[in-house]
Amino acid sequence: MLRIALVGQPNSGKSTLFNAVSGLKVDVSNFPGTTVKYTRSRVYFLGRHFELVDLPGTYSLEAGEPAESVAVQYLLSGEVDLIINVVDASLLARSLEFTLELAELGLPMVVALNMMDEAERKGLKIDVGKLEEAFGLPFIPTVANRGRGIVQLFSAAFKVYDEGLKPKILRYRRQVEDKVSRLEEAIPEELARPVKASKRFLALRLLQGDPYLTSRVKLSSPELSKLTEKLREMLEAEVGVSAAEAVAGERHHLAMMLFEASTKVVRRPKPSKADLVDKYIMHPVLGYVVLGLVFYGLFTVVFSVGQPLEELLLTPFENLMEYFAALKSGYATLAEGVLLGLAGGVAVVLPYFVPLVFIISLLEDVGYLPRVAFLMDSLMHRLGLHGKSVVSFILGYGCTVPAIMSTRILESPRDRLLTVMLVNFIPCSARTAVILALVAFYLGPQWALFLYLFNLTVIAALSKLLSSKLKAESPGLILEIPSYKLPPPGSLAKKVWLHLREFVFFAWPILILGSLVMVVLELAGLLNLFNLLLEPLTVWVLGLPKEVGVTLILGILRKELTLVMLIQALGTAKVATVLSPLQIMVFTIFITFYVPCISTIMVTARELGWKMASAAAFLSLFIAILLAFAFRTAASFTL
Amino acid sequence: MLTLAETPPGAVVRVIEIMGGRGMRLRLMRMGLNLGDLVKVLSSGPLRGPVYLENLSTGVKLALGRGVASKVLVEPQ
Numbered sequence: 099m100l101r102i103a104l105v106g107q108p109n110s111g112k113s114t115l116f117n118a119v120s121g122l123k124v125d126v127s128n129f130p131g132t133t134v135k136y137t138r139s140r141v142y143f144l145g146r147h148f149e150l151v152d153l154p155g156t157y158s159l160e161a162g163e164p165a166e167s168v169a170v171q172y173l174l175s176g177e178v179d180l181i182i183n184v185v186d187a188s189l190l191a192r193s194l195e196f197t198l199e200l201a202e203l204g205l206p207m208v209v210a211l212n213m214m215d216e217a218e219r220k221g222l223k224i225d226v227g228k229l230e231e232a233f234g235l236p237f238i239p240t241v242a243n244r245g246r247g248i249v250q251l252f253s254a255a256f257k258v259y260d261e262g263l264k265p266k267i268l269r270y271r272r273q274v275e276d277k278v279s280r281l282e283e284a285i286p287e288e289l290a291r292p293v294k295a296s297k298r299f300l301a302l303r304l305l306q307g308d309p310y311l312t313s314r315v316k317l318s319s320p321e322l323s324k325l326t327e328k329l330r331e332m333l334e335a336e337v338g339v340s341a342a343e344a345v346a347g348e349r350h351h352l353a354m355m356l357f358e359a360s361t362k363v364v365r366r367p368k369p370s371k372a373d374l375v376d377k378y379i380m381h382p383v384l385g386y387v388v389l390g391l392v393f394y395g396l397f398t399v400v401f402s403v404g405q406p407l408e409e410l411l412l413t414p415f416e417n418l419m420e421y422f423a424a425l426k427s428g429y430a431t432l433a434e435g436v437l438l439g440l441a442g443g444v445a446v447v448l449p450y451f452v453p454l455v456f457i458i459s460l461l462e463d464v465g466y467l468p469r470v471a472f473l474m475d476s477l478m479h480r481l482g483l484h485g486k487s488v489v490s491f492i493l494g495y496g497c498t499v500p501a502i503m504s505t506r507i508l509e510s511p512r513d514r515l516l517t518v519m520l521v522n523f524i525p526c527s528a529r530t531a532v533i534l535a536l537v538a539f540y541l542g543p544q545w546a547l548f549l550y551l552f553n554l555t556v557i558a559a560l561s562k563l564l565s566s567k568l569k570a571e572s573p574g575l576i577l578e579i580p581s582y583k584l585p586p587p588g589s590l591a592k593k594v595w596l597h598l599r600e601f602v603f604f605a606w607p608i609l610i611l612g613s614l615v616m617v618v619l620e621l622a623g624l625l626n627l628f629n630l631l632l633e634p635l636t637v638w639v640l641g642l643p644k645e646v647g648v649t650l651i652l653g654i655l656r657k658e659l660t661l662v663m664l665i666q667a668l669g670t671a672k673v674a675t676v677l678s679p680l681q682i683m684v685f686t687i688f689i690t691f692y693v694p695c696i697s698t699i700m701v702t703a704r705e706l707g708w709k710m711a712s713a714a715a716f717l718s719l720f721i722a723i724l725l726a727f728a729f730r731t732a733a734s735f736t737l
Numbered sequence: 738m739l740t741l742a743e744t745p746p747g748a749v750v751r752v753i754e755i756m757g758g759r760g761m762r763l764r765l766m767r768m769g770l771n772l773g774d775l776v777k778v779l780s781s782g783p784l785r786g787p788v789y790l791e792n793l794s795t796g797v798k799l800a801l802g803r804g805v806a807s808k809v810l811v812e813p814q
Contacts, residue, residue, distance in 0.1 A: 158767040343763060383783070473786075475802060476783070574761075575805065576765065579798040
């Protein structure tokens with residue numbers, strides 16, 4: 099089947115384009131490099147079946163961040179038949195450098211000049227014909243988030259593929275071209291064929307010193323390897339900079355020339371409202387006021403929407419459960435278990451989950467997160483982290499799993515390790531549901547706020563402690579700040595729906611099943627055994643009733659489960675009648691800090707290996723016990 | 738001649754040299770900061786925070802950590 103790859107720089111609108119043709123599949127956001135793994139979809143469009151692959155945004159084919167090397171590896175896998183290069187037309191000068199590099203691959207290619215509306219707002223007039231002539235490729239103007247130009251883009255793509263149209267070869271300075279042509283001649287067929295790349299592309303990469311290709315050639319053909327080194331040294335002597343910079347510089351010059359020949363600034367850019375707002379958001383003082391307000395607003399909205407909804411939704415479930423409890427039969431008890439699981443998912447978690455996910459998605463899509471990275475970079479470095487770590491932390495308030503995956507935007511393995519470890523401690527929406535439904539509901543919102551601040555303090559201290567153990571320095575921040583985008587309501591709704599679907603189809607069954615397991619355990623008389631085994635922890639260390647023991651174990655499946663089970667274990671939804679305020683706090687502190695859930699362990703293992711995943715799990719368990727015990731002890735002295 | 742880290746917000750400067758390692762120079766180049774570019778400093782984070790700039794030549798906006806910014810030599814326009 100025809101396989102088309104969407105390739106482009108971060109924030110060029112690849113995922114939006116992907117969504118427009120593939121439907122409800124991919125997560126779009128406005129942070130450089132959020133598509134950290136590639137997404138593929140079978141598509142039927144304009145009467146053709148094909149596979150569309152959305153690659154992570156990358157600034158060039160030189161692999162820097164892990165997210166970028168995913169794209170490079172895929173492009174060189176030999177699986178790609180056609181490239182659609184998505185370009186942010188408002189940043190044409192820089193984007194053309196990448197287009198040049200892609201064209202060197204020698205694969206059939208089409209360029210989508212996306213965000214033409216933004217380019218027009220900036221006062222740019224692009225002569226599309228000139229670009230097409232220079233590259234020998236179709237350039238199709240599009241506005242992907244409004245669906246404009248997509249039909250034309252794909253018809254051009256099919257035409258290019260059917261006619262086997264290859265991009266023109268654009269030449270660099272003689273000093274570079276001399277070496278490239280000599281290398282091209284020396285490159286054996288076996289090297290070029292499997293990757294489907296042109297020899298010119300490989301020659302340029304060898305000259306630049308691509309580490310992967312260089313090491314491969316060293317083994318397979320030592321002669322080519324020697325020749326490469328000789329030519330590279332020659333070039334470096336001639337131009338006075340490293341070969342990698344020389345080639346990058348050549349590309350830049352050529353791209354600038356093509357840009358100037360094709361694009362005119364016809365009028366002064368209209369200042370958008372967003373630019374005016376940006377002054378305050380990025381202000382060295384006011385920026386922090388805005389940041390504080392945004393987060394205060396976030397939790398206020400989530401709490402004030404969630405709480406009344408929780409009460410409203412819980413009542414019918416409570417009535418039903420009372421009805422079943424009154425029946426006093428085994429089946430009725432089972433039904434009660436199912437109902438309780440459902441009540442937890444629908445009435446307790448959903449009211450907090452939906453507004454939280456909505457607001458975090460909004461912040462992400464609008465383009466606020468990289469700005470938070472700018473504001474927090476200095477503090478983060480002081481804590482031994484990187485400015486970009488903030489982004490993963492904020493995403494962590496939604497769900498820990500995507501937050502861990504987002505750490506791929508960090509260049510250094512040291513920062514990734516630290517950020518993944520710490521993201522585990524950020525209360526995700528499930529834990530927020532526990533905090534809000536228990537602490538805020540029974541003890542008042544100020545205690546919930548205390549818990550969040552306490553949590554941040556602990557994370558900061560842990561970061562300081564862990565980073566002092568890691569030798570390597572964190573590299574300085576180099577981050578693109580994308581322009582603000584008003585996400586189309588449809589795309590935002592899609593995103594919330596994606597999270598919601600995941601929650602409904604994945605979490606609800608677990609909640610109901612977990613709740614059922616507990617009922618069965620109870621009916622079989624095993625519940626007491628588990629609780630007894632956990633007594634040293636629950637009763638002795640934490641001072642909680644022994645009935646909560648099993649909730650802590652099953653809570654590893656999903657954090658919301660602890661809440662559902664707590665209600666079940668205690669035999670009442672009115673938790674405050676059974677637990678003292680102190681016990682509620684101790685329980686919630688423990689829940690907030692210990693292993694988020696099984697999915698988190700899995701994804702940590704995938705990103706960092708099982709050793710680190712178990713280290714993270716044990717660390718969190720240790721911290722949770724320590725903090726819950728410390729809080730209990732401190733409170734018993736002061737109260 | 739001064740570095741980007743010392744450039745006050747609002748000033749427009751031209752990039753004349755990027756010091757530092759090859760990796761950093763290449764990274765800046767491919768993200769859209771090259772020698773000869775005209776750059777406007779938009780904001781500067783407090784407590785040695787990063788520099789927020791707009792590259793007037795390419796339209797790209799970047800945040801550069803203080804350490805990175807202090808390796809970019811510029812000339813006031």
